[in-house]
Amino acid sequence: MSEPISGAARFIGQRVLRKEDLRLLTGRGSFVDDITVPGMLHAAFVRGEIACGKVISMDLSQAREVPGVIAVFAAEDLGAQNVHLANMHLSYSPGIISRPLSSDYVAYVGDPLAIVVAESRYIAEDAAALAVIEYEAEDPIITIADAIAGRPVHPGTENNLAAEVNAPPNDKIEGVFASAAHVVGATFKHQRIAQSTMETRGVVSTPGGDNQLTVHIGCQSTHVFAGVIAKNFGLDHTKVRVIAKDVGGGFGLKAQPWREECAAIAASLLLNRPVKWIEDRLEALTTSNAAREQEITIRMAFDGDARMVGLDAEYASNNGAHPHTPDAGMPVMMFLTGPYRPPSYRFRGRAWHTNTVGLGGYRAPWAIEAFAREVLLDKAARQIGIDAVELRRRNLLSGPDFPAANPIGIPIDDITPMECLDKLLTKIDVPAFRAEQAAAREDGLYLGLGIATYIEPTAMTGVMILNSDVAHIRIEHDGKVTANLSTHSQGHGVETTHAQVIADTLGVPIDDVTIFQEDSTRVGFGAGAAGSRQAVIAGGAAIRASKLLLEKVKQIAAHALNASAESITVENGIVRVAGAEEMSRTIREIAALAYGEPHRLPPGMEMGLEAQNRYAPPSFTTFASAAHACVVEVDGDTGFVTIKRWISSEDCGVQINPAVVEGQIAGGLAQAIGSVLLEEFTFDDRANPTAVTFKDYLLPAISDVPVIEFTHITTPAKGEGGFRGVGEGGIIIGVPTLVNAIADAMTPFGDLPEDLPLTPPKLLKLMQSKTAA
Amino acid sequence: MSEHQIQLTVNTRPVQASVEARMTLGDFLRSKAGYTGLHLACEHGVCGACTIIVDGLAVRSCLMFAVQADGAEVTTVEGVANADGTLHPVQQAMRECHALQCGFCTPGVVMTLASLTADDARPAADTMLKALSGHLCRCTGYQGIRKAIDKLAEAGTTGGRA
Numbered sequence: 043m044s045e046p047i048s049g050a051a052r053f054i055g056q057r058v059l060r061k062e063d064l065r066l067l068t069g070r071g072s073f074v075d076d077i078t079v080p081g082m083l084h085a086a087f088v089r090g091e092i093a094c095g096k097v098i099s100m101d102l103s104q105a106r107e108v109p110g111v112i113a114v115f116a117a118e119d120l121g122a123q124n125v126h127l128a129n130m131h132l133s134y135s136p137g138i139i140s141r142p143l144s145s146d147y148v149a150y151v152g153d154p155l156a157i158v159v160a161e162s163r164y165i166a167e168d169a170a171a172l173a174v175i176e177y178e179a180e181d182p183i184i185t186i187a188d189a190i191a192g193r194p195v196h197p198g199t200e201n202n203l204a205a206e207v208n209a210p211p212n213d214k215i216e217g218v219f220a221s222a223a224h225v226v227g228a229t230f231k232h233q234r235i236a237q238s239t240m241e242t243r244g245v246v247s248t249p250g251g252d253n254q255l256t257v258h259i260g261c262q263s264t265h266v267f268a269g270v271i272a273k274n275f276g277l278d279h280t281k282v283r284v285i286a287k288d289v290g291g292g293f294g295l296k297a298q299p300w301r302e303e304c305a306a307i308a309a310s311l312l313l314n315r316p317v318k319w320i321e322d323r324l325e326a327l328t329t330s331n332a333a334r335e336q337e338i339t340i341r342m343a344f345d346g347d348a349r350m351v352g353l354d355a356e357y358a359s360n361n362g363a364h365p366h367t368p369d370a371g372m373p374v375m376m377f378l379t380g381p382y383r384p385p386s387y388r389f390r391g392r393a394w395h396t397n398t399v400g401l402g403g404y405r406a407p408w409a410i411e412a413f414a415r416e417v418l419l420d421k422a423a424r425q426i427g428i429d430a431v432e433l434r435r436r437n438l439l440s441g442p443d444f445p446a447a448n449p450i451g452i453p454i455d456d457i458t459p460m461e462c463l464d465k466l467l468t469k470i471d472v473p474a475f476r477a478e479q480a481a482a483r484e485d486g487l488y489l490g491l492g493i494a495t496y497i498e499p500t501a502m503t504g505v506m507i508l509n510s511d512v513a514h515i516r517i518e519h520d521g522k523v524t525a526n527l528s529t530h531s532q533g534h535g536v537e538t539t540h541a542q543v544i545a546d547t548l549g550v551p552i553d554d555v556t557i558f559q560e561d562s563t564r565v566g567f568g569a570g571a572a573g574s575r576q577a578v579i580a581g582g583a584a585i586r587a588s589k590l591l592l593e594k595v596k597q598i599a600a601h602a603l604n605a606s607a608e609s610i611t612v613e614n615g616i617v618r619v620a621g622a623e624e625m626s627r628t629i630r631e632i633a634a635l636a637y638g639e640p641h642r643l644p645p646g647m648e649m650g651l652e653a654q655n656r657y658a659p660p661s662f663t664t665f666a667s668a669a670h671a672c673v674v675e676v677d678g679d680t681g682f683v684t685i686k687r688w689i690s691s692e693d694c695g696v697q698i699n700p701a702v703v704e705g706q707i708a709g710g711l712a713q714a715i716g717s718v719l720l721e722e723f724t725f726d727d728r729a730n731p732t733a734v735t736f737k738d739y740l741l742p743a744i745s746d747v748p749v750i751e752f753t754h755i756t757t758p759a760k761g762e763g764g765f766r767g768v769g770e771g772g773i774i775i776g777v778p779t780l781v782n783a784i785a786d787a788m789t790p791f792g793d794l795p796e797d798l799p800l801t802p803p804k805l806l807k808l809m810q811s812k813t814a815a
Numbered sequence: 816m817s818e819h820q821i822q823l824t825v826n827t828r829p830v831q832a833s834v835e836a837r838m839t840l841g842d843f844l845r846s847k848a849g850y851t852g853l854h855l856a857c858e859h860g861v862c863g864a865c866t867i868i869v870d871g872l873a874v875r876s877c878l879m880f881a882v883q884a885d886g887a888e889v890t891t892v893e894g895v896a897n898a899d900g901t902l903h904p905v906q907q908a909m910r911e912c913h914a915l916q917c918g919f920c921t922p923g924v925v926m927t928l929a930s931l932t933a934d935d936a937r938p939a940a941d942t943m944l945k946a947l948s949g950h951l952c953r954c955t956g957y958q959g960i961r962k963a964i965d966k967l968a969e970a971g972t973t974g975g976r977a
């Protein structure tokens with residue numbers, strides 16, 4: 043760990059109340075649909091009504107005649123503005139080309155074919171409904187199996203393979219499995235998920251003079267969006283200004299602007315008028331890029347001591363028609379062996395196109411690694427006849443193993459899953475639970491205990507957009523502190539957490555620190571929210587910039603007060619000289635001097651109080667660790683699962699704000715509970731989405747998520763501040779923890795179904811099959 | 816489209832407008848009257864984000880037409896804090912309990928709890944929990960909302976055991 047942050051840490055580690063909350067609780071936030079621009083027009087889409095087929099004709103004449111309609115653009119009308127869409131890495135993905143509007147064929151239900159621009163959204167929707175489209179319908183490719191066997195989704199391509207990834211060749215693995223004492227396997231299927239940000243996607247695109255374009259948009263990084271929009275439309279990126287103050291959830295959906303947002307931008311450029319498009323929930327549940335829908339066939343080999351010696355996996359992902367970027371499971375391959383001693387390893391991943399809406403990254407897009415591995419470990423424990431916790435203990439990387447590397451060479455040297463597991467087990471009396479479980483079974487009640495461990499790769503670097511973040515911090519002329527950060531928050535609380543970091547490092551009151559992150563033109567590039575990185579990387583930048591600034595304050599004070607810089611301390615906004623209390627000055631007084639009295643500054647010193655640092659963490663990834671447990675009860679009559687207890691034991695390094703940390707974990711756990719029990723993006727046999735309202739697509743409600751108990755271990759990371767990311771852990775670990783608990787409850791009936799969600803009918807069927815047998 | 820004259824009060828201020836019969840109350844309050852604290856998240860009455868108080872009752876403004884609010888007294892999230900900026904007890908409890916993250920569902924949660932606790936009513940925590948089952952939050956896992964409910968009920972029965 044780097045040296046401790048200067049002075050007594052007064053804010054880091056405290057449950058500081060969030061600065062964001064005052065405006066959000068009083069209805070004074072600024073979300074994209076709250077933006078109104080003079081002359082603004084409203085967009086709605088004409089969308090394909092079938093999943094697959096040629097568009098024979100499209101008659102938009104009636105739509106164009108509706109009073110209040112300004113324009114209706116089909117792909118041919120957008121012309122060159124129907125651009126080739128770049129991905130979040132500011133590059134073009136290999137494979138098929140995605141554009142805002144489709145023209146000669148549709149590839150999923152809801153495929154946008156035209157954009158209607160009108161004086162109001164009501165009129166735009168009226169007009170869009172008057173489009174008359176003729177198709178030559180074909181049978182849709184819906185599942186991965188369809189994609190492998192069927193004709194190409196995109197005409198002119200040879201097959202539906204969107205991408206592939208393989209671990210390095212391993213010619214020893216067959217031998218490892220052949221000589222293993224135990225081999226266990228399963229094929230797990232994670233269903234498709236609708237990302238379901240509470241605020242849907244939206245954009246207000248406003249062309250200005252001098253080829254400038256101002257875009258208010260729901261996003262996870264104003265910088266990535268400005269870069270992608272500029273690349274898409276061939277604009278100088280310095281002419282594109284992206285603004286997003288409050289964003290109602292991102293989760294990966296808002297990692298890059300996609301078809302509809304860019305269609306609205308294209309329309310605004312053609313009309314030279316501001317155009318707003320706000321997605322409605324029907325659109326969100328059908329045409330926002332969806333998530334997961336992965337299958338993994340995984341085998342593990344164990345030696346006679348139950349040590350995992352081999353892990354072999356074959357993975358497939360339904361990428362839909364137009365994925366944000368093709369994903370064949372690269373990070374799944376990278377982290378499938380998790381926190382365990384590296385076994386002989388093989389991984390083959392394939393991504394497939396289908397006639398469904400495209401794939402998008404969703405909070406820990408690789409999370410199936412933990413689901414598959416941790417659930418299979420429990421199955422292995424049952425098969426081998428060993429306690430599942432003991433099986434983990436025998437295989438977890440711990441003290442003597444470090445420094446270690448996983449099978450594909452990623453260094454792992456300071457993780458603590460064993461310690462998290464130890465701490466977890468102090469919170470739950472397993473023997474007492476087993477007694478309770480046995481007694482309950484006598485009464486026809488099925489209790490289960492699930493445990494899982496993992497490491498979360500956070501703050502991953504290695505590609506341009508993710509490598510670094512920047513903090514530009516200024517003590518203003520009046521002593522107030524403003525910090526421009528390359529971060530972005532969709533609920534993460536960065537305005538609070540990073541103010542805590544800066545206030546502590548500088549030695550100023552937190553109320554005097556204001557964070558700005560909503561405008562791409564205010565500070566240099568950063569990827570915003572992506573991969574649990576903002577505390578680790580932007581936090582490091584904030585500390586280093588603050589230290590630079592603090593040093594300058596000390597030099598100015600020392601010179602003005604005729605003291606040594608080493609004798610100066612700054613705390614709570616007061617600059618003190620050791621042993622000379624009467625010489626104390628406020629930060630405000632030092633600032634007045636720095637900006638107003640150049641002759642009193644050290645010779646040659648630049649005026650003002652500003653500092654900037656661009657920080658990159660010292661390692662490719664900064665791991666967080668955790669072990670979770672939950673207790674469930676499965677109703678023998680209905681198959682309904684009640685979660686009775688949930689304990690999180692995690693190590694995310696130094697916590698800036700435990701309330702924010704716990705909020706991230708709990709939010710991820712709720713999404714995991716949704717994945718295991720409730721949520722499912724379903725289709726009929728013509729690939730029509732069939733869960734198109736929140737009555738059909740079931741999100742976890744307050745009654746579905748139990749009180750979460752938290753316990754923390756603090757192992758500071760090696761990077762600045764000692765922070766580790768924590769944004770994705772809950773959804774990663776939550777799925778296998780809950781599945782393992784249900785599997786434990788259902789032990790009398792045999793193995794659980796291996797496909798999510800585990801709905802009451804599926805569990806009832808399992809229980810009845812046993813009863814019938 | 817037929818236009819209708821309506822008069823109502825929003826956060827104690829009189830509002831007069833001419834609206835299309837088909838305009839929802841939620842759209843009217845946001846786009847015509849400027850109360851953008853009201854958030855529309857599903858527009859089919861499930862998620863609860865657009866909840867406001869109409870004549871003393873918590874209602875979903877996406878399921879009412881503006882014309883149906885003619886003559887009504889409407890309160891939105893902008894209208895529950897004191898004029899001097901002091902937060903409503905519900906807002907204060909939610910703030911202290913970190914009951915929000917992105918803040919998009921928050922106005923609806925505030926309004927449902929405000930309606931239940933109006934006139935110094937002290938509903939049981941269970942009553943508030945049941946009412947909150949009609950609100951969807953994708954960020955928090957409801958932990959802070961549970962704590963805020965406990966605080967409002969002065970029960971303090973939930974919270975981390977670990």
